[in-house]
Amino acid sequence: MTPAAAHIATAAAESHGFLSPTGIEIAFLLVGLLTFGAAIVTVTTKQLVHAALWLVATLGGLAVEYLLLTAEFIAWVQVLIYVGSVVVLLLFGLMLTKAPIGRSPDADSGNRWAALTVAVASAAALVWVVVDAFRTTWLDLNGAAAGSTAVTGASLFQNWVLPFEALSVLLLAALVGAIVLSRKAKADAADAASTTSLPSARSEKEEAR
Numbered sequence: 001m002t003p004a005a006a007h008i009a010t011a012a013a014e015s016h017g018f019l020s021p022t023g024i025e026i027a028f029l030l031v032g033l034l035t036f037g038a039a040i041v042t043v044t045t046k047q048l049v050h051a052a053l054w055l056v057a058t059l060g061g062l063a064v065e066y067l068l069l070t071a072e073f074i075a076w077v078q079v080l081i082y083v084g085s086v087v088v089l090l091l092f093g094l095m096l097t098k099a100p101i102g103r104s105p106d107a108d109s110g111n112r113w114a115a116l117t118v119a120v121a122s123a124a125a126l127v128w129v130v131v132d133a134f135r136t137t138w139l140d141l142n143g144a145a146a147g148s149t150a151v152t153g154a155s156l157f158q159n160w161v162l163p164f165e166a167l168s169v170l171l172l173a174a175l176v177g178a179i180v181l182s183r184k185a186k187a188d189a190a191d192a193a194s195t196t197s198l199p200s201a202r203s204e205k206e207e208a209r
Contacts, residue, residue: 024068027068028065028068028069031061031064031065031068032061032065034061035057035058035061035062035064035065038054038057038058038061039054039058041054042054042055042058048094049091049094052087052090052091052094055087055090056083056087059078059079059082059083059086059087060079060083062078063075063076063078063079063083066078073149073152074152086171089171089174089175092175092178093174093175093177093178096178096179096181096182
């Protein structure tokens with residue numbers, strides 16, 4: 001590369017800033033807005049099945065964000081585990097508990113402002129923790145990819161193995177709870193059917209007499 005070309009490339013790199021975003025940055029912003037909108041619809045809709053489907057859109061948007069950040073392994077893990085397993089588990093739990101398909105007015109407890117306050121406080125705490133933890137951290141762009149399989153696996157099974165296993169136990173507990181609730185509902189329905197059949201049998205005997 002000639003000195004003039006190197007000077008032009010350096011000047012172009014220095015001219016890039018907040019007011020001149022690249023195409024990837026614009027796509028990242030647009031996908032982030034769409035993902036945020038899908039997340040809002042997920043927690044505000046009164047139809048449980050629609051909430052699960054909007055959750056698929058939200059998690060899919062996060063996977064696209066990971067792809068734009070060149071973390072392909074994390075993106076495919078997001079799709080396979082969260083979109084392909086967690087949401088299917090939620091839908092399976094809804095089917096086992098015989099949740100209503102249409103609108104569910106009982107799904108709104110009336111504590112929206114309290115829930116919004118807790119959500120905003122939790123988001124602020126998470127942002128503060130992440131910013132404080134990575135404030136002085138610099139990424140080596142010339143080194144190994146930060147989202148590669150080797151780096152992610154080493155970080156997951158060395159530093160985050162306990163939360164990873166705790167999440168799996170939580171999902172298993174949710175599935176077992178859904179099965180227990182479904183069996184209890186079937187037992188209650190059988191008891192109700194038996195109690196209604198007893199008076200009818202007695203009335204038939206009295207008529208026969």
